[in-house]
Amino acid sequence: MNAIRSAVVFAAVWAVAYVVSVELNLAAFTYHPRENLWVWGVSAPRNGPAMYYYGWLATAALAALGATVALQPLLRRIAVPLWLGWAVPLFCILSFLWFLRAFFWR
Amino acid sequence: MLTFLLILHGLLALALLGALTHQALAVLWPGRKGAGFVQSFRAVSGGVYANACVSLYLATFALGAWIYPPYRVAVRVWIERARLFEVSGLFEFKEQVFAIGLGLLPLYWLLWRRGQDQSLSRARAWVTAILCLSVWYGLIAGHIINNVRGMFGA
Numbered sequence: 164m165n166a167i168r169s170a171v172v173f174a175a176v177w178a179v180a181y182v183v184s185v186e187l188n189l190a191a192f193t194y195h196p197r198e199n200l201w202v203w204g205v206s207a208p209r210n211g212p213a214m215y216y217y218g219w220l221a222t223a224a225l226a227a228l229g230a231t232v233a234l235q236p237l238l239r240r241i242a243v244p245l246w247l248g249w250a251v252p253l254f255c256i257l258s259f260l261w262f263l264r265a266f267f268w269r
Numbered sequence: 270m271l272t273f274l275l276i277l278h279g280l281l282a283l284a285l286l287g288a289l290t291h292q293a294l295a296v297l298w299p300g301r302k303g304a305g306f307v308q309s310f311r312a313v314s315g316g317v318y319a320n321a322c323v324s325l326y327l328a329t330f331a332l333g334a335w336i337y338p339p340y341r342v343a344v345r346v347w348i349e350r351a352r353l354f355e356v357s358g359l360f361e362f363k364e365q366v367f368a369i370g371l372g373l374l375p376l377y378w379l380l381w382r383r384g385q386d387q388s389l390s391r392a393r394a395w396v397t398a399i400l401c402l403s404v405w406y407g408l409i410a411g412h413i414i415n416n417v418r419g420m421f422g423a
Contacts, residue, residue: 167376178369181365181368212342217334219368245391246392249373249392256369256399265354266354266355266358
C-alpha cells in the first residue's frame with residue numbers, strides 16, 4: 164500500500180509542480196533548437212525560439228521525486244486519500260484551459 | 270525521416286488509444302463476452318492492457334518529444350503567421366495534458382497491478398478515464414495540427 168501512497172503523492176506533486184513550473188517558467192534547462200544547444204536554467208531565445216518544455220518536465224520530475232522521497236516517513240504512518248492522485252492532476256489539466264484561454268478567446 | 274517518425278508517433282498513439290479505450294470501457298461500463306460487438310469490446314480483462322499502455326504512452330511521448338523541435342521551429346511559426354491561434358492552442362494544451370499524464374503513469378500502473386483490489390476500483394476508473402480522454406484529445410488535436418495546411422492553408 165505504501166507504493167500506492169507514494170504514487171498518489173508523486174502524481175499530485177508532479178501535476179502541481181508542472182503547472183507552477185510552466186506558469187512561472189521554472190524550467191530546469193532550456194533547449195535552443197536552431198543551435199541544438201542545451202542551457203541550464205531559463206535562457207532567453209537566441210537565433211530562434213527557446214524550448215522550455217523539456218525543462219518544465221525535468222522540474223516537475225525533480226519536485227515529484229523529491230517530495231515522494233522526503234515524505235516517505237510520513238507516508239508509512241498517514242493514509243493519503245487516493246482521490247488526490249487523480250483529482251489534483253485532473254484539476255491541473257483543466258487549469259490549463261484557463262491559462263491557455265488567450266489562444267481561444269481573442 | 271521526420272515524416273516516418275511522425276507517422277510512427279501517430280500509429281503508436283492509435284494503438285495506445287485502442288488499448289486505453291478497451292480498458293476504460295471495461296472498468297467504467299463492463300460488458301459480457303460473446304454478446305455482440307459493443308458488449309465484447311467492453312468485456313476485456315483491463316489488467317492485461319496496463320503494461321502495454323504504459324509502454325505505448327512512454328514510447329509515444331518520447332517520440333513526440335523527439336520530433337517536437339522541428340514543429341517548434343517550422344510548423345508553429347507557420348501557424349502563428351497564418352494567425353491560427355486556436356490551432357496553436359490545441360497543441361499547447363496537448364503538450365500540457367500529456368506532461369501531467371506522464372506523472373500519472375506510476376499510479377495507473379500500480380492500480381492495475383492490484384486489479385483485484387476493490388478498494389482501489391474508483392481510483393483505477395478515474396485514472397484510466399483521465400488517461401483515455403487525454404489520448405483521445407491528443408489524437409484528435411494532433412490530427413488537426415498534422416493537417417493544418419490542408420484544412421486551413423487557403
